[in-house]
Amino acid sequence: MFEWFWSILSYLGLYYKNAKILFLGLDNAGKTTLMHVLKDDRLAQHVPTQHATAEEVIVGKVRFRAFDLGGHEVARQIWRNYYTNVDAIVFMVDAVDRERFLEGKAELDRLLADEQLSDVPFLILGNKIDVPQAASEEELRTALGLHHLTTGKGDGFRGMGAGGGGGGGGKDIRPLELFMCSVVRRMGYGEGFRWLSSYL
Numbered sequence: 001m002f003e004w005f006w007s008i009l010s011y012l013g014l015y016y017k018n019a020k021i022l023f024l025g026l027d028n029a030g031k032t033t034l035m036h037v038l039k040d041d042r043l044a045q046h047v048p049t050q051h052a053t054a055e056e057v058i059v060g061k062v063r064f065r066a067f068d069l070g071g072h073e074v075a076r077q078i079w080r081n082y083y084t085n086v087d088a089i090v091f092m093v094d095a096v097d098r099e100r101f102l103e104g105k106a107e108l109d110r111l112l113a114d115e116q117l118s119d120v121p122f123l124i125l126g127n128k129i130d131v132p133q134a135a136s137e138e139e140l141r142t143a144l145g146l147h148h149l150t151t152g153k154g155d156g157f158r159g160m161g162a163g164g165g166g167g168g169g170g171k172d173i174r175p176l177e178l179f180m181c182s183v184v185r186r187m188g189y190g191e192g193f194r195w196l197s198s199y200l
């Protein structure tokens with residue numbers, strides 16, 4: 001099943017596709033930490049990102065050009081400078097910081113409403129589930145208002161009837177899913193990226 005999946009990917013020429021993805025989300029969500037775990041498998045403490053950085057990362061068999069943008073309020077103003085030719089958005093949320101769910105939702109809604117991104121798949125990562133107080137997937141799904149937006153976690157190709165489980169899944173529906181993860185424990189995001197790869 002898995003072999004079959006990758007052979008189709010390579011047949012379609014997506015094998016090692018140089019996809020451009022943006023890591024977005026509020027400050028302190030864990031974007032830079034994830035970037036470095038993906039890039040050189042190293043966990044480190046990072047200062048809040050002031051300047052966007054781009055790195056080449058390979059997840060599974062897809063090569064990404066990942067742009068790590070700062071999440072603090074001033075840094076958010078330049079997110080839109082990176083929207084051109086973007087292939088996917090990874091939107092990270094700190095699942096522990098309930099007080100900022102609303103702020104995160106507002107930023108996510110702004111992105112989802114942006115014309116330039118109307119066709120772009122969104123992988124939403126609820127990070128820090130290693131912390132016992134972290135919100136559950138269901139709680140975060142509700143807090144971010146995702147119930148009617150998610151398209152299902154099954155691998156799928158756009159236009160071939162996406163959607164393995166959730167609602168939606170029609171042809172013109174933007175792929176969007178929420179996966180819970182812990183970057184420090186190196187769990188959860190792999191499934192998310194695998195899901196995302198199937199739409200690139």
Ligand SMILES: Nc1nc2c(ncn2[C@@H]2O[C@H](COP(=O)(O)OP(=O)(O)OP(=O)(O)O)[C@@H](O)[C@H]2O)c(=O)[nH]1
Pocket residue numbers: 025026027028029030031032033034044045046047048049050069070071072127128129130131181182183184185
């Ligand atoms: N408990 C826990 N903490 C994490 C995890 N991932 C990241 N962190 C911590 O969260 C804090 C912020 O991480 P960063 O990667 O700097 O966050 P960022 O999203 O890049 O923040 P900005 O650059 O300000 O936008 C750091 O103290 C990380 O160690 C995780 O999976 N679990």
Ligand SMILES: [Mg+2]
Pocket residue numbers: 031032033046047048049068069070071
């Ligand atoms: Mg950062």
